[in-house]
Amino acid sequence: MLSRSARRALAAVAVVLLAAGCARGGGEPPRAAVPAPSSDPALVQTTTGTLRGQVTRGYRVFAGIPYAAAPIGPLRFQPPAPAPAWEGVRDATRPGPRCIQDPGGDPEFGRQTDEDCLTVNVWTPGGSVGARPVMVWIHGGGFINGSGGMFDARWLASRGDIVVVTLNYRLGTLGFLAHPDLGPAGAVGNYGLADQQAALRWVRDNIANFGGDPAKVTIAGESAGGMSVCDHLVAPDSAGLFRAAIIMSGPCQVQADLPTAERASLDYAAEIGCGDRQSAAQCLRDLPVDKLRKPIRYVHLGAETMSGPVTGTSVLPVDPVAGMADGRGAPVPVMIGTNRDEFTLFTGLRYLRLGERFSAEDYPSLLAEIFGPDADAVAAHYPVERYDSVPLAYSAAVTDGMFSCVADRIGDELAETAPVYAYEFNDRDAPAPEPLRTLPFRVGASHSLELRYLFDVGGAPPLSAPQQALSDAMIDYWSGFVSTGVPRAPGQPEWPDVDPDGARMSLQPDGSRVSTTFDDAHQCEFWASLEG
Numbered sequence: 001m002l003s004r005s006a007r008r009a010l011a012a013v014a015v016v017l018l019a020a021g022c023a024r025g026g027g028e029p030p031r032a033a034v035p036a037p038s039s040d041p042a043l044v045q046t047t048t049g050t051l052r053g054q055v056t057r058g059y060r061v062f063a064g065i066p067y068a069a070a071p072i073g074p075l076r077f078q079p080p081a082p083a084p085a086w087e088g089v090r091d092a093t094r095p096g097p098r099c100i101q102d103p104g105g106d107p108e109f110g111r112q113t114d115e116d117c118l119t120v121n122v123w124t125p126g127g128s129v130g131a132r133p134v135m136v137w138i139h140g141g142g143f144i145n146g147s148g149g150m151f152d153a154r155w156l157a158s159r160g161d162i163v164v165v166t167l168n169y170r171l172g173t174l175g176f177l178a179h180p181d182l183g184p185a186g187a188v189g190n191y192g193l194a195d196q197q198a199a200l201r202w203v204r205d206n207i208a209n210f211g212g213d214p215a216k217v218t219i220a221g222e223s224a225g226g227m228s229v230c231d232h233l234v235a236p237d238s239a240g241l242f243r244a245a246i247i248m249s250g251p252c253q254v255q256a257d258l259p260t261a262e263r264a265s266l267d268y269a270a271e272i273g274c275g276d277r278q279s280a281a282q283c284l285r286d287l288p289v290d291k292l293r294k295p296i297r298y299v300h301l302g303a304e305t306m307s308g309p310v311t312g313t314s315v316l317p318v319d320p321v322a323g324m325a326d327g328r329g330a331p332v333p334v335m336i337g338t339n340r341d342e343f344t345l346f347t348g349l350r351y352l353r354l355g356e357r358f359s360a361e362d363y364p365s366l367l368a369e370i371f372g373p374d375a376d377a378v379a380a381h382y383p384v385e386r387y388d389s390v391p392l393a394y395s396a397a398v399t400d401g402m403f404s405c406v407a408d409r410i411g412d413e414l415a416e417t418a419p420v421y422a423y424e425f426n427d428r429d430a431p432a433p434e435p436l437r438t439l440p441f442r443v444g445a446s447h448s449l450e451l452r453y454l455f456d457v458g459g460a461p462p463l464s465a466p467q468q469a470l471s472d473a474m475i476d477y478w479s480g481f482v483s484t485g486v487p488r489a490p491g492q493p494e495w496p497d498v499d500p501d502g503a504r505m506s507l508q509p510d511g512s513r514v515s516t517t518f519d520d521a522h523q524c525e526f527w528a529s530l531e532g
Helices: 004-020 154-158 172-176 191-210 224-234 258-271 280-286 320-325 344-354 360-381 390-414 434-438 465-484 524-529
Strands: 043-046 049-052 054-056 059-066 089-091 119-125 132-138 163-167 212-222 244-248 298-300 303-305 334-339 420-425 504-507 513-515
Touching: 043 191, 059 154, 119 154, 119 191, 132 191, 132 224, 132 465, 154 163, 154 465, 163 191, 172 191, 191 212, 191 224, 212 224, 212 465, 224 244, 224 320, 244 465, 258 280, 258 298, 320 390, 334 390, 344 390, 344 434, 360 390, 390 420, 390 524, 465 504
Parallel strands: 049 089, 132 163, 132 212, 212 244, 244 334, 334 420, 420 504
Antiparallel strands: 043 049, 054 059, 059 119, 119 163, 298 303, 504 513
């Protein structure tokens, strides 16, 4: 069990993520309601109608496909409803609008948003149609920003020979407001998490006609997407919808419970003019959407945290941290990993956006924000002199205490019931967006920088030749795991599952290798001593 200060640390990281903006075996079998595939590779029939996508050399893409009804009007703050059918051929060449974003930290610079946003994008290999394994990608963004359309998955589809599905889900207040008058007891909040489950059911029912195998689905996500994967590992309605999972830079965090979220939701509703309990539900559903763009926040375990999944609900009865510690995680193969320098991104954003310069006098208060009563012990264990600067000392402490060692512990817990494969992304010269290259400290292998090795996401200099080789190796490892449940890659080192020696794959441009020094490098024995 995590100590109160460790739980506080996990909750507090949400504040920085907010500022960044940046299954079990068995279950019911796939439905057989979809008609036979079309002979035209640009046409695909789904349960709700025919789509026309794009066919290019090496891959096909079908974008902006509704997997649920528009969550507007009476369907706002409701579980996702079935998508309506359409007549004729629907254009599927462009992603649909993004879900409503936090206006304070939009990573896509204001691209179109809409409440009618529950769509998926499907990337398939070119050539003959066959039953390829499927990866369902859940985007990050702190549960307040982001979209599936950000992730061009052509490399995974063409080189990896897998089908990739990216999805949108409701974010912020629209995705996670837990006002008690919006539905039956225990059934409020977590609309965004229920959207993800609806997308997984859509994959089960439709992916065969895109050339995918509905019996070989892996869920994957980074940051908030990785946290979502943690939730699906313990969520009862996710059972049977996937056979493997990938958690990237999103170690399962202690999440707010329903009473905490309900209190904050009542306060939020009152602030925007819907404080009357008799009419609150209708008031919230009638409001112009612009009044709901600001994410709800609440104080949990002594720290302010963000909109996001809420435990103690019908969708998520148990906190994933507690569930995994108790052996209640789905017994499926898991890949889990972090980046060598996760927190430098968030330190850099504070430097750039808030003008914080992180003097030596600031160091104790910075640590106290995150680690509470353990701050003095952390300061002694992470002296500024060892890291040459306050930003790097601070980033190292938070990287180790809230990402690396948490993922290490979760991996060990999950390995009690199924194979677990751990990694660290270790390219400390990874291309970064231009603002991060102006900082007076090196960001290294920071949060989210591994994504451009798997997806074409743009926004940074191109990869060097050794980095491109690492990208190819990572695509091979990831697609190998999606295909077989084991991350195998031609010509690359064998990737062992987690063992008592702490073996994990260190992904590096000068050649990836198995390492057993992770626990020492990230001071995990020290962080374990703070638990209690």
